[in-house]
Amino acid sequence: MARILIVEDEKAIRKVLRDILLNENKKYHIDEAENGQQAIDMAGDNFYDLLLCDIKMPGIDGVEVLKYYREYSPDTQVVMISGHGDMDTAIECIKTGAYDYLSKPPDLNRLLNTVRNALDRKNLLTENKILKKKVSKQYQMVGQSEALNSVRDMIDKIAPTDARVLITGANGTGKELVARQIHEKSNRNSGPFVEVNCAAIPSELIESELFGHKKGAFTSAVKDRKGKFELADGGTLFLDEIGDMSLSAQAKVLRALQENKITPVGGDKDITVDVRVIAATNKNLQDEISKGNFREDLYHRLSVIIVKMPKLSERVDDIPLLVEHFSAKIAEEQGLPMKTFAPDTISYLQQLPWTGNIRELRNVVERLMILGSSTITLEEAKKYI
Numbered sequence: 001m002a003r004i005l006i007v008e009d010e011k012a013i014r015k016v017l018r019d020i021l022l023n024e025n026k027k028y029h030i031d032e033a034e035n036g037q038q039a040i041d042m043a044g045d046n047f048y049d050l051l052l053c054d055i056k057m058p059g060i061d062g063v064e065v066l067k068y069y070r071e072y073s074p075d076t077q078v079v080m081i082s083g084h085g086d087m088d089t090a091i092e093c094i095k096t097g098a099y100d101y102l103s104k105p106p107d108l109n110r111l112l113n114t115v116r117n118a119l120d121r122k123n124l125l126t127e128n129k130i131l132k133k134k135v136s137k138q139y140q141m142v143g144q145s146e147a148l149n150s151v152r153d154m155i156d157k158i159a160p161t162d163a164r165v166l167i168t169g170a171n172g173t174g175k176e177l178v179a180r181q182i183h184e185k186s187n188r189n190s191g192p193f194v195e196v197n198c199a200a201i202p203s204e205l206i207e208s209e210l211f212g213h214k215k216g217a218f219t220s221a222v223k224d225r226k227g228k229f230e231l232a233d234g235g236t237l238f239l240d241e242i243g244d245m246s247l248s249a250q251a252k253v254l255r256a257l258q259e260n261k262i263t264p265v266g267g268d269k270d271i272t273v274d275v276r277v278i279a280a281t282n283k284n285l286q287d288e289i290s291k292g293n294f295r296e297d298l299y300h301r302l303s304v305i306i307v308k309m310p311k312l313s314e315r316v317d318d319i320p321l322l323v324e325h326f327s328a329k330i331a332e333e334q335g336l337p338m339k340t341f342a343p344d345t346i347s348y349l350q351q352l353p354w355t356g357n358i359r360e361l362r363n364v365v366e367r368l369m370i371l372g373s374s375t376i377t378l379e380e381a382k383k384y385i
């Protein structure tokens with residue numbers, strides 16, 4: 001249940017506020033602080049969802065309390081209570097991060113509405129965090145090999161910038177995972193991550209897919225539709241399999257990257273977009289350039305930073321950790337009993353060629369989890385792989 005701290009030097013006002021809140025919901029947990037110092041001290045041992053905080057108090061005032069909570073308990077919502085004469089300060093407080101302010105004496109309806117909305121906002125923040133944790137767990141990068149650690153170092157350096165990134169590497173080496181990690185660790189992480197598989201979209205549709213279209217632009221365009229560039233506004237656009245994009249689509253992507261502007265198919269107005277582009281390919285783009293299949297100018301626009309994903313055969317040290325990770329994940333996802341892999345089974349896995357890389361390893365682990373006994377033996381591995 002919601003935990004609320006009332007920070008107010010006048011005892012009578014504290015009592016009125018407490019009574020009103022408990023009348024609204026008996027389950028609210030309400031604490032009181034009679035000055036700013038107490039409110040700050042109480043933050044150490046407690047977490048509050050909401051602070052109702054007087055602005056004018058002797059000693060440490062409400063503004064200081066607000067600043068303290070913004071820094072040390074940023075999810076706590078703070079509603080300021082302002083008396084005559086400190087209206088300007090109340091407005092300033094909103095700029096510092098207060099959720100809202102109430103004037104003294106507080107109007108009952110406004111007080112209750114503000115409290116409800118502030119608590120809703122706090123719950124939303126918590127839910128978002130839980131969701132984010134789940135998502136980042138889903139895209140966890142497992143492995144401690146030197147090759148993977150150097151990719152990790154690069155991600156940490158690249159993520160906070162807006163530099164375009166080209167991720168190269170064979171199928172199943174984890175290129176998409178890297179793109180997601182860069183997004184998650186960037187300051188665009190509250191914006192969308194939009195993925196486009198350029199190889200999967202027929203060339204005649206790719207323009208509309210990327211830039212959107214206006215109603216009537218072509219026969220099946222029955223209404224306006226936003227493209228992936230616009231959907232990724234404020235976030236990251238991941239252009240997977242960029243080496244498979246047609247030359248005409250490449251020309252349009254080049255323009256979007258040069259000008260940060262797009263024009264929907266059938267539209268006559270440009271739309272400005274704020275998108276970080278990360279591209280990936282399993283092709284050697286230099287070869288594609290010499291064959292005339294890929295534009296050199298687009299290559300240079302995309303490849304400000306190049307991340308080269310190692311093959312699984314170059315990081316066999318990671319196989320034990322990957323097997324453990326996938327088997328736990330598969331057991332959970334499919335409700336299968338947990339199984340272990342015998343040491344000689346793991347050594348055997350480390351010697352296989354793994355042309356499909358980590359995706360192939362995951363499939364093999366899944367197959368063995370389904371078909372193998374509780375400790376998966378070398379014989380079983382040889383039989384089923």
Ligand SMILES: Nc1ncnc2c1ncn2[C@@H]1O[C@H](COP(=O)(O)OP(=O)(O)OP(=O)(O)O)[C@@H](O)[C@H]1O
Pocket residue numbers: 140141142143169170171172173174175176177178240282325358359362
């Ligand atoms: N280091 C890693 N730790 C855990 N899982 C990984 C790792 N790298 C890749 N995977 C998993 O392997 C699978 C393939 O990875 P991903 O799709 O990122 O590869 P890709 O290089 O983009 O493949 P493709 O080129 O075929 O699109 C995914 O299920 C991904 O979650």
